[in-house]
Amino acid sequence: MDALAPRTAGVAPSLPVAKPQLDLELRDIRKKYGDFTAVDGVSLKVPKGQFVCLLGPSGCGKTTTLRCIAGLEDPDDGGVLIGGKEVTRDPPWQRDIAMMFQDFALFPHMTVAKNVAFGLEMLKQPKARIAERVAQVLASFEISALADRKPGSLSGGQRQRVALARAMITEPRLLLLDEPIGALDYSLRETVMLELKLLQQRTGISFIWVTHDQNEAFSLGDLVVVMNHARIEQQGTPEDILQRPATAFVASFIQGNNVFRGTVLERAGGNVRIETAAGVFIVPCLGASPEIGATATFSVRAENISDTVSERHPNRLTAHCTAVEYFGAVRRHIFERADGEVLKVDHFGAQAARIAPGQSVLLGWQVEDTVLHQGIPG
Amino acid sequence: MSTIRVRSAASYWLAVPAAVWMLGVVVVPIALLAWVSLWGGRTFSPASPLTVDNYTKFFANKTYLQLALSTVGHTALLMVITGVLGYCIAYFLTMKVKSPAWRLILFLAFIVPFWTSTLIRGIAWVPFLGVNGVLNQALMFTGATRTPIEAFLYSVFGISMAQVSLYTMMAAGPVIYMLNAVAPQLREAAMTLKAPPLVVFWRIVFPLTLPGVVIGQVLVFLNVMADFATVATVGGNKHAMLSNLVLLFYEGSQHRAASVVAVLLMICMLIGVVAAMKVVDIRRLGADR
Incomplete structure (x- = not known):
């Protein structure tokens, strides 16, 4: 896809290099619709050429945040900076962005070629140049054969490519994607995700990708931003969020975590002992300093729970297996804890410990695999 | 299967x-x-x-031909005025009025007069436009004119005023329907592709509502061409369109001449509808979406 070569910086080399420029900065964005708070103080910094995923359940404010970046919504308060330039009150057509909509929003009365050419026509480029660029981009997205078709006659996958070509042709600084593969068949999604990831890396354009699907977020994002109830719960690399969920919400929203809730009994070195309905467990504090007697939540990932318990596993409980599920290479055992809650334990194919439903098993995990959450759980 | x-x-x-x-x-x-x-x-x-003698006689008469020409010209003017006004009303109702309650109230305000017959609504303009009519009284009261202006009633101006009020909603109705069908994301997508509002309208919204405009224009065209009642009442027998000629011949028991004009009128209308179908295939409306 040579047509979409990386943005060549037009900056004279003699200029002093200031602090690294951000592609996007959100400063405490707020947006209300009547009594409903859609976005409540969202701040975010996106360095150059990042793949950012806004992840959260529906109604968490991720789409409104994206629309504030696009200029399609006016934030009540806060600032939006694109490429270091304040654009909070600028209309969408004056921002260095492009957007891909969930249903692709292709113009039904225009051919594919006209759809793709639209952005360049708006930039008032000469006709010959536009025709040349459109031909290049259609070829690079492998949709040249569709050039004269109308969107109504295209399949979902073809529409997705046309929408992407139409957005990318203007070479924006930011590409905003609102659930861009949500309308595609499952069988297509993996291929399309990989293509988009490669496209993002090759072009160096920052992608802001809104999704409720954590698989998308974790396989694509350089930076994953988890949102809930109009706020950012946690932002970090996929590893951060998978291994160290910051809040009880993140831990329960991300698949494969077992969340415990209890009371802090005492401190012991860098750890605390927390009493839950399922027993007393040792949890590392890692900088946090929970008060004795306070309510706290922590989690442990399903794959970190072992059924061959040794002295390495001071956190232990006995649970009753109720079901076994298979996810490709992973076998997930569903247990019922003493307090009636569900406990998930994942085993990979090789560790073929076969626990049958109905068995009661002693399970354990290491202290360092236990993650204490911030904030006082509601 | x-x-x-x-x-x-x-x-x-x-x-x-x-x-x-x-x-x-x-x-x-x-x-x-x-x-x-x-x-x-x-x-x-x-x-x-x-x-075909009856037809030859009609076409041999310059007065009749001029009448036919002025009827078409008058209809075209009415189409332009109702088209522009109708589109503005439709755009305002669908795009600018956000509250559903207000939208309904305003829509009813536009529609309720249609519960009265066309003839009555046409005649209702007489006391408004007449020498002692509301318009002249208002103009004289404000001092804009000292003597009443007679040209309002029994004139092409009066006929046009009345017909605009009668037929504007016919032009607006189909456009309202089409505007409602334009997905907001299309306008948003155009905006994110650097199109300012006027360009969004001209490149996206207007082409997508063009079938509604054409249908509205066809309705106005057919109605104005056939409207002898308004011309007779507000025009006060001083002015005539083709449709009035039918009436005139009929009242004079010249049934053959009346039939000739009626047939020619129908042919004109048919040509108009066919021309409209060339612009937009209204039979395939909505098939693209």
């Missing part, structure tokens, strides 16, 4: 009542009209020899 049997014979029977009705009140009378328009000879009877 679909269980909906398109070719089932039973479905044709469903069309029979309407077909019989249309045959009786539309097709047969029009055929009769066309037949009568071709009657020659001195006596008015079905035994008359068929000839």
Whole structure:
């Protein structure tokens, strides 16, 4: 896809290099619709050429945040900076962005070629140049054969490519994607995700990708931003969020975590002992300093729970297996804890410990695999 | 295989009542009209020899031709005025009025007058436009004029005023429908592709609502061409359109001449509709979406 070569910086080399420029900065964005708070103080910094995923359940404010970046919504308060330039009150057509909509929003009365050419026509480029660029981009997205078709006659996958070509042709600084593969068949999604990831890396354009699907977020994002109830719960690399969920919400929203809730009994070195309905467990504090007697939540990932318990596993409980599920290479055992809650334990194919439903098993995990959450759980 | 049997014979029977009705009140009378328009000879009877003499006579008369031309010109002017006003009303109602309650109230305000007959609404302009009418009284009260302006009533101006009020909503209705069907994301997508609002309108919204505009224009065209009542009442017999000529000949018992004009009027309308279909295939409306 040579047509979409990386943005060549037009900056004279003699200029002093200031602090690294951000592609996007959100400063405490707020947006209300009547009594409903859609976005409540969202701040975010996106360095150059990042793949950012806004992840959260529906109604968490991720789409409104994206629309504030696009200029399609006016934030009540806060600032939006694109490429270091304040654009909070600028209309969408004056921002260095492009957007891909969930249903692709292709113009039904225009051919594919006209759809793709639209952005360049708006930039008032000469006709010959536009025709040349459109031909290049259609070829690079492998949709040249569709050039004269109308969107109504295209399949979902073809529409997705046309929408992407139409957005990318203007070479924006930011590409905003609102659930861009949500309308595609499952069988297509993996291929399309990989293509988009490669496209993002090759072009160096920052992608802001809104999704409720954590698989998308974790396989694509350089930076994953988890949102809930109009706020950012946690932002970090996929590893951060998978291994160290910051809040009880993140831990329960991300698949494969077992969340415990209890009371802090005492401190012991860098750890605390927390009493839950399922027993007393040792949890590392890692900088946090929970008060004795306070309510706290922590989690442990399903794959970190072992059924061959040794002295390495001071956190232990006995649970009753109720079901076994298979996810490709992973076998997930569903247990019922003493307090009636569900406990998930994942085993990979090789560790073929076969626990049958109905068995009661002693399970354990290491202290360092236990993650204490911030904030006082509601 | 679909269980909906398109070719089932039973479905044709469903069309029979309407077909019989249309045959009786539309097709047969029009055929009769066309037949009568071709009657020659001195006596008015079905035994008359068929000839095109009646048509030749019509086309030989310069006054009639000018009348036909001015009718088409007047209709075109009405189409432009109602088209622009109608689009503005439709755009305002669908895009600018956000509250559903207000939208309904305003829509009813536009629609309720249509519960009155066209004739009454046409005549209602007489006391408004007349020498002692509301408009002249208001102008004299404000001092804009000292003597009443007679040109308002019984003039082409008066006829146009009345017809604009009668037919603007016909132009607006189909546009309202089409505007509602334009997905907001399309306008947003255009904006994120650097199109300012006027360009979004011209490149996205207007082309997508063009079928509505054309349908509205066809309705206005047909109604204005056929509207003899408003012309007669507000025009006060000083002005005539083709449709008034039909009435005139009919009242003078010149049935053959009346038929000729009626047939020509129908042909004009047919040409108009065919031309509209060339611009937008209204039969395929919505098939792209």
